[in-house]
Amino acid sequence: AKAAGRGTYCLFESQMDETARERTVMERELREALAYGRFELHYQPLVDLDKNRIKGVEALVRWRHPERGLISPGVFIPLAEETGLIVPLGDWVLNQACRDAATLPDDISVAVNVSALQLRNRNFAQGVLMALAASGLKATRLELEITESVLLDDTESNLETLHTLRRLGVRISMDDFGTGYSSISYLRRFPFDKIKIDRSFVRDSVGRSDAGAIIRAIVGLGTSLGITTLVEGVETEAQLATVRAEGAQEIQGYLFSPPRPLNEISEMLYLAKT
Ligand code: C2E
Ligand code: CA
Ligand code: CA
Numbered sequence: 001a002k003a004a005g006r007g008t009y010c011l012f013e014s015q016m017d018e019t020a021r022e023r024t025v026m027e028r029e030l031r032e033a034l035a036y037g038r039f040e041l042h043y044q045p046l047v048d049l050d051k052n053r054i055k056g057v058e059a060l061v062r063w064r065h066p067e068r069g070l071i072s073p074g075v076f077i078p079l080a081e082e083t084g085l086i087v088p089l090g091d092w093v094l095n096q097a098c099r100d101a102a103t104l105p106d107d108i109s110v111a112v113n114v115s116a117l118q119l120r121n122r123n124f125a126q127g128v129l130m131a132l133a134a135s136g137l138k139a140t141r142l143e144l145e146i147t148e149s150v151l152l153d154d155t156e157s158n159l160e161t162l163h164t165l166r167r168l169g170v171r172i173s174m175d176d177f178g179t180g181y182s183s184i185s186y187l188r189r190f191p192f193d194k195i196k197i198d199r200s201f202v203r204d205s206v207g208r209s210d211a212g213a214i215i216r217a218i219v220g221l222g223t224s225l226g227i228t229t230l231v232e233g234v235e236t237e238a239q240l241a242t243v244r245a246e247g248a249q250e251i252q253g254y255l256f257s258p259p260r261p262l263n264e265i266s267e268m269l270y271l272a273k274t
């Protein structure tokens, strides 16, 4: 038993080593990818249900790895956040997204995800202004998406930064609404322009007797506060029907379109115009 125990321990230890080693390798590769420009942005439409038209797109980053192909952000964003690399990466995303959006029809806005570490940076608002100026994109065409975890720490100065940006015309969305503990209390503390209802609510809504009850409640909350509501992760016609019935204004999801490269999104948008 003793020997087996030791064996187990050694195996566990070597797995720990392996995980730590992979982390170190990925961190080095992330730095290289930044230096060599190996990130790209894909764009997913945000659709107005009333007018049945694309209102904007969300920029979603991907990593073009020389051996492993396209890596999704779920794999590398957490490490980028832990290592602080999210700050230069987020800055690249912001600048690229503004440049790309400036090539799209001027009634299309672009939504960019912002991490806590970026917002905490004292120069964040300045960086946003510089990205707008360099691209020529109007502030009113930029939306910043933040999750409530972004507001958890250092809240006062974060709120101040958001107020500054909002006064300049940038719109602020609360992402993944309903997944944290205090989503609702943040709505009281900051005048968000949009609530993005997390896709877990639409996923769990169809085929239940209380189908849509939570979505309905959040939409009602948004309506009474004058905040647009969008439902994320709409994949089926049945889900779309639920979302419509509950009165949400916008949707995003595979049913309409997955995230796509800029040229494909651009084609979709300009085709719709002619
Ligand atoms: P998110 O901000 O909640 O973005 C929505 C995610 O849901 C995207 O995953 C999108 O591809 C996916 N999605 C959209 N429609 C559907 C659907 O109908 N069904 C399902 N199952 N999924 C759908 P993606 O691109 O893998 O991004 C994952 C997360 O990575 C994002 O979640 C966001 O938190 C983070 N992320 C992506 N790009 C950036 C970035 O530039 N900066 C930061 N800080 N985070 C980013
Ligand atoms: Ca988002
Ligand atoms: Ca989200």
Ligand code: CA
Pocket: 176
């Ligand atoms: Ca999310």
